[in-house]
Amino acid sequence: MTFTLPPLPYAENELEPYISAKTLQFHHGKHHQAYIDTLNKLVAEHSLDGQSLEQLIAATYHDETKMAVFNNAAQVWNHNFLWPCMTPKGGGEPGGELAKAIKHDFGSFDKFAEEFEAAAVGQFGSGWAWLVFDAGKLKVIKTPNGVDPVAGGQAALLTIDVWEHAYYLDYQNRRPDFVKAFIEHLINWNFVAENFEKARQSHG
Ligand code: MN3
Numbered sequence: 001m002t003f004t005l006p007p008l009p010y011a012e013n014e015l016e017p018y019i020s021a022k023t024l025q026f027h028h029g030k031h032h033q034a035y036i037d038t039l040n041k042l043v044a045e046h047s048l049d050g051q052s053l054e055q056l057i058a059a060t061y062h063d064e065t066k067m068a069v070f071n072n073a074a075q076v077w078n079h080n081f082l083w084p085c086m087t088p089k090g091g092g093e094p095g096g097e098l099a100k101a102i103k104h105d106f107g108s109f110d111k112f113a114e115e116f117e118a119a120a121v122g123q124f125g126s127g128w129a130w131l132v133f134d135a136g137k138l139k140v141i142k143t144p145n146g147v148d149p150v151a152g153g154q155a156a157l158l159t160i161d162v163w164e165h166a167y168y169l170d171y172q173n174r175r176p177d178f179v180k181a182f183i184e185h186l187i188n189w190n191f192v193a194e195n196f197e198k199a200r201q202s203h204g
Pocket of ligand 1: 161165
């Protein structure tokens with residue numbers, strides 16, 4: 001079994017003007033593909049065939065002899081998860097149970113948005129910001145490099161990639177402008193709500 005690149009759930013130019021087709025060509029077609037190719041090579045070298053991404057991430061986190069496997073498996077998982085977090089004409093605010101939970105756990109949607117923005121802008125160097133469901137509560141976290149909630153045993157609901165390759169062609173050093181555009185125009189709240197529903201059901 002080898003890992004393969006999932007197709008984007010939209011055309012490369014459909015997130016414009018917030019993310020250009022050129023950025024997606026490189027981010028999806030080159031960076032994500034490269035993590036997959038490297039992971040397939042490493043899985044064969046380490047005789048780790050037949051394991052899911054989640055199993056590989058759990059088995060190699062904090063294992064210094066398999067750091068490259070962890071980094072690439074986590075980055076494949078993170079990018080597989082990232083694409084459906086965005087949608088053309090996204091953004092706005094969620095409804096239903098997710099809206100209630102955000103209000104309950106953050107105080108208001110605006111407070112959630114502020115916290116998510118601060119995590120994404122404030123992640124020093126490469127990494128990710130996330131909305132997660134952890135022990136029955138919504139939380140915003142940030143992680144460096146490839147580290148993700150899967151490694152920490154939390155359920156991921158939403159992510160933004162703040163590696164420079166995610167925004168540099170369109171925003172150069174203006175990460176805050178990219179984060180703002182992501183929140184206001186790109187978040188796919190239907191996908192986040194589906195993830196929330198699954199996480200709540202498995203939490204019981
Ligand atoms: Mn990336």
